[in-house]
Amino acid sequence: MTAAASGLPDVAALRRKVTSVLAGFVEEKAAAAAELRMPTEVTGCLRAFLARGGKRLRPLLCVTGWQAAGGEGVPEPVIRTAASLEMFHTFCLIHDDVMDDSGMRRGAPTLHRQLARHHEHGRSIADAERVGASCATLIGDLALAWSDELLHSAALTPAQLAAVLPLVSAMRSEVMYGQYLDVTTAGHPTTDVERALRIVRYKTAKYTVERPLHIGAALADAPDTVHEALSAYALPIGEAFQLRDDLLGVFGTPQETGKPALDDLREGKHTVLLSLALQTAGAAHREELRRLIGNRELTEPEAAHVRGILTGTGARQTVETMISRRREQALTALEHPAITPRARALLYHLADSATHRTS
Amino acid sequence: MTAAASGLPDVAALRRKVTSVLAGFVEEKAAAAAELRMPTEVTGCLRAFLARGGKRLRPLLCVTGWQAAGGEGVPEPVIRTAASLEMFHTFCLIHDDVMDDSGMRRGAPTLHRQLARHHEHGRSIADAERVGASCATLIGDLALAWSDELLHSAALTPAQLAAVLPLVSAMRSEVMYGQYLDVTTAGHPTTDVERALRIVRYKTAKYTVERPLHIGAALADAPDTVHEALSAYALPIGEAFQLRDDLLGVFGTPQETGKPALDDLREGKHTVLLSLALQTAGAAHREELRRLIGNRELTEPEAAHVRGILTGTGARQTVETMISRRREQALTALEHPAITPRARALLYHLADSATHRTS
Numbered sequence: 001m002t003a004a005a006s007g008l009p010d011v012a013a014l015r016r017k018v019t020s021v022l023a024g025f026v027e028e029k030a031a032a033a034a035e036l037r038m039p040t041e042v043t044g045c046l047r048a049f050l051a052r053g054g055k056r057l058r059p060l061l062c063v064t065g066w067q068a069a070g071g072e073g074v075p076e077p078v079i080r081t082a083a084s085l086e087m088f089h090t091f092c093l094i095h096d097d098v099m100d101d102s103g104m105r106r107g108a109p110t111l112h113r114q115l116a117r118h119h120e121h122g123r124s125i126a127d128a129e130r131v132g133a134s135c136a137t138l139i140g141d142l143a144l145a146w147s148d149e150l151l152h153s154a155a156l157t158p159a160q161l162a163a164v165l166p167l168v169s170a171m172r173s174e175v176m177y178g179q180y181l182d183v184t185t186a187g188h189p190t191t192d193v194e195r196a197l198r199i200v201r202y203k204t205a206k207y208t209v210e211r212p213l214h215i216g217a218a219l220a221d222a223p224d225t226v227h228e229a230l231s232a233y234a235l236p237i238g239e240a241f242q243l244r245d246d247l248l249g250v251f252g253t254p255q256e257t258g259k260p261a262l263d264d265l266r267e268g269k270h271t272v273l274l275s276l277a278l279q280t281a282g283a284a285h286r287e288e289l290r291r292l293i294g295n296r297e298l299t300e301p302e303a304a305h306v307r308g309i310l311t312g313t314g315a316r317q318t319v320e321t322m323i324s325r326r327r328e329q330a331l332t333a334l335e336h337p338a339i340t341p342r343a344r345a346l347l348y349h350l351a352d353s354a355t356h357r358t359s
Numbered sequence: 360m361t362a363a364a365s366g367l368p369d370v371a372a373l374r375r376k377v378t379s380v381l382a383g384f385v386e387e388k389a390a391a392a393a394e395l396r397m398p399t400e401v402t403g404c405l406r407a408f409l410a411r412g413g414k415r416l417r418p419l420l421c422v423t424g425w426q427a428a429g430g431e432g433v434p435e436p437v438i439r440t441a442a443s444l445e446m447f448h449t450f451c452l453i454h455d456d457v458m459d460d461s462g463m464r465r466g467a468p469t470l471h472r473q474l475a476r477h478h479e480h481g482r483s484i485a486d487a488e489r490v491g492a493s494c495a496t497l498i499g500d501l502a503l504a505w506s507d508e509l510l511h512s513a514a515l516t517p518a519q520l521a522a523v524l525p526l527v528s529a530m531r532s533e534v535m536y537g538q539y540l541d542v543t544t545a546g547h548p549t550t551d552v553e554r555a556l557r558i559v560r561y562k563t564a565k566y567t568v569e570r571p572l573h574i575g576a577a578l579a580d581a582p583d584t585v586h587e588a589l590s591a592y593a594l595p596i597g598e599a600f601q602l603r604d605d606l607l608g609v610f611g612t613p614q615e616t617g618k619p620a621l622d623d624l625r626e627g628k629h630t631v632l633l634s635l636a637l638q639t640a641g642a643a644h645r646e647e648l649r650r651l652i653g654n655r656e657l658t659e660p661e662a663a664h665v666r667g668i669l670t671g672t673g674a675r676q677t678v679e680t681m682i683s684r685r686r687e688q689a690l691t692a693l694e695h696p697a698i699t700p701r702a703r704a705l706l707y708h709l710a711d712s713a714t715h716r717t718s
Contacts, residue, residue: 099493134458134542145531172504183493
């Protein structure tokens with residue numbers, strides 16, 4: 001059964017369109033860099049990063065927001081706006097990886113690691129690492145600036161641009177603040193579930209789901225009722241998505257997630273999962289969690305021990321329950337008559353894959 | 360004699376207006392952060408950074424570009440556009456300091472150092488430094504995003520916005536590429552004067568002088584002749600400005616420059632000064648320069664020795680001559696009839712202070 005016959009928009013075709021806009025844009029930038037005699041490794045890195053995949057979740061949600069508000073078809077300005085969200089996300093991922101000093105992303109070495117390697121000739125290891133981090137930071141900065149250029153060259157009407165800009169601005173500040181909370185809390189997991197949920201809300205639920213939907217809806221001049229209905233879906237499903245991510249980060253396999261199984265525990269991110277475990281663990285287990293989580297030298301046997309505690313305290317099951325409850329809330333919100341049937345089908349599908357996924 | 364009576368625009372008053380727009384904007388962001396229960400240290404850091412001064416050179420040049428093209432007075436949208444350039448520059452400085460791991464800026468500890476200190480409780484030194492660098496990177500990211508918001512809330516006409524956006528985009532990419540060239544070359548000074556001049560052109564001449572003038576001129580719908588006349592002034596004076604900066608970085612005093620006297624030599628930036636010295640030094644001196652420059656443990660006696668070589672090879676004098684020649688070129692370009700007399704007076708004044716300054 002084809003996507004059209006199933007009533008679902010053709011997600012694969014949408015992804016291809018977004019990827020093609022991004023690839024074309026990067027080629028223009030590569031040609032401009034060559035003309036200015038600027039290092040073409042910048043656009044080379046971005047091209048490879050974008051080609052390695054990614055779910056294109058934010059662009060898909062942007063297009064879905066457009067359709068949810070009654071927008072017809074998938075016009076070029078909508079695709080280009082959607083692509084600008086993916087370019088912005090590229091900035092986020094590159095900077096996050098530098099901040100976390102992550103080693104792998106999408107099954108390949110992270111950009112700062114690749115660039116440290118590329119510039120290691122004649123440098124000490126520490127100097128090469130510094131150059132790698134600086135280069136990746138700058139490529140991220142360019143991706144942020146270029147996400148703007150994609151948006152401003154989307155041929156939006158003045159009314160569309162005026163509707164979208166405040167949402168894009170809010171999205172940027174929210175995810176940056178969310179990351180700020182995250183990096184200042186990492187390494188110090190506490191029993192503060194509320195703070196962990198606030199990070200989830202800003203770094204994921206609003207950034208990944210609500211804002212892309214709203215931006216798409218704003219392109220179609222959606223009334224407040226549509227924005228509200230989309231929020232009622234977006235926030236719980238976005239939280240569920242991140243809670244699933246936290247579980248996968250600890251219990252998933254590298255084959256499934258594309259990153260080493262110990263990264264999340266070694267970073268010691270302040271997750272809801274850890275906060276709950278710290279709340280309910282006995283004194284001895286709590287002490288062990290505090291000692292092992294955030295330890296950059298954590299071994300696989302120690303990680304297995306941590307996983308045992310997270311399961312034994314019931315924290316893992318509680319997070320599963322939180323995911324189910326949020327999924328139910330989101331699906332109920334989808335019944336709102338303000339959302340078009342076509343968008344409802346896609347949002348239903350996304351809710352399913354976000355909460356049951358293994359990668 | 361007052362500024363008005365001298366025929367010069369009142370530079371101090373312009374600086375105050377720009378600073379007041381920036382301060383008001385940061386207060387709005389601080390109020391928004393408090394409402395979202397986001398860490399207010401972000402806006403606190405930006406507020407203090409902006410209050411510690413800076414020459415506001417790019418905003419002044421933006422306003423001058425407006426006047427050079429016949430713009431009347433200093434309307435609010437022009438001031439706000441000018442302020443957005445200062446916010447963008449704040450982003451550049453914060454990220455540059457992280458990349459160079461600079462210790463001082465504007466007579467105070469750099470942002471990443473302050474933030475490492477602020478978050479050191481319960482962390483190892485290495486972890487606190489990582490958190491400090493991450494926080495400063497994020498505050499820089501926010502400053503970049505917010506420079507956009509300042510521009511988009513400047514109440515420009517659609518024609519003004521359309522004229523300005525491509526220039527702002529070009530400015531961003533140029534300075535980021537210039538910095539990319541800089542960080543990948545630092546620590547490896549060579550005899551390649553052309554590459555050193557290319558860094559100067561993109562990181563300073565175009566970014567600091569030409570683009571701000573063009574952006575101001577574009578607000579006044581300037582014809583190509585004005586843009587060209589401004590470029591003929593901007594590029595040589597911008598190069599002279601950076602060449603002076605390179606000399607001050609090596610021969611200036613901390614009292615004058617606000618930063619430690621050894622920073623530039625320790626970073627080993629690939630400057631025209633060093634390239635020239637490497638070209639003309641004898642084998643023994645060349646070897647010493649290669650050994651000492653970029654050495655993060657460089658002592659003051661070693662620095663004095665390097666200064667002796669830079670003077671002895673004639674490189675210092677050659678750079679002085681390059682500055683004079685560029686200053687002459689710039690002043691000649693100012694005679695172009697397309698530039699208004701009022702703007703000419705200010706540009707003459709800026710050329711003087713850029714090339715004769717001590718800080």
